[in-house]
Amino acid sequence: MLHSSRFLMLAGFLGLASCSPDASQKDPVAEAQFQNEKRIGDDNVTEKQERDAEFMVEAASDGMLEVELGKLAQQKATQPAVKTFGQHMVEQHAEANAALKTLAGQKGLVLPASLGREQQDTYAKLSALTGTAFDKQYMALMVDDHKKDVGEFEDMSEDAYDGDIRGFAAKYAPVLKEHLDMAKEVNEQVEDLP
Template identity: 40%
Template sequence: MKKIIYIALIAGMAGGMQACSGNKDSKQSADSANTAKADTAKKDSSMSAVDKDDAKFAVAAANGGMAEVELGKLAQEKAANAQVKDFGTMMVSDHSKANDEMKALAKSKGITLPAAIDTKEQKVKDDLSAKSGADFDKAYVSNMIDDHKEDIKEFEDATKNLKDPDLKAFALKTLPTLKMHLEHIQKIHDSMK
């Protein structure tokens, strides 16, 4: 009974945080909900929760994955270069698969994921949406290089530091794809010079 009350309390807190967080983005709301769950689990040893840092990785990976899909769709629509369009298609396909895996994993672990991209990624999307043709291609390719370098660092760190074995396995499984994406987009960048 005590466990049910704690779960209801957590769900209420998470919902309340999202409702009261008018200026918070979806990623911040997910992080807040996961922190509340982890803090409550620490107080009640009968509850289990994923480590706060592990949950933060899951939220960041989900946010980044959703952004890759949305920006990939933009590339499919707006790119002038066929290689950039094809790369956008690959982003939609590969990151949609990874996103589905992360959603299932998060659900099994009780991790709240963001419902939409955060404000930083939305700004990138808005900026790219305002461009077209070769200007779009150049900006998108540059963003993908920088973004994949950051993602690779995050995922490499995750493979070393995550406590949850399933999240660690996800990071290990996804890392080669991210490295392949970086190599691919770098070749596209070099061919555009």
């Protein structure tokens, strides 16, 4: 009797496992957040450390999106200033992403390996556009994204629990501010295009 109940429990677990969603369907950003929360929960650390981990995941997903959209801008943009801006985003964000990945490795934090669903949606919407419509949407998005990023990085340069994460945020906040200024300038050039 004991063996049959164990068998039924095992069969139940296997049944549950087979019903679980395919791993390829998981959102990489949500999965990274989950893995970090699980580790933080297991280690019984503070809410501030959880915020640090969230910041790292958000910075990684935003950085990856900036690179992918920058590549797209180099291919699709009609205005030379937009193409140049896209190239600058690829170079600058690739460098920041590499530094972020190294830092996450040192801190034992998981970062998303690819774009999350929200970032994929943004990419899909922009890739569907052509001509000046692409230029205008891309640059408007770059202004909005960099405003948000500058605020996050400035906050974390003061508020991050971990000193190295504070240092990372402090190092890249001025770079993002520079990107924001450039994005505003190029956006002004394209927003009145037909």
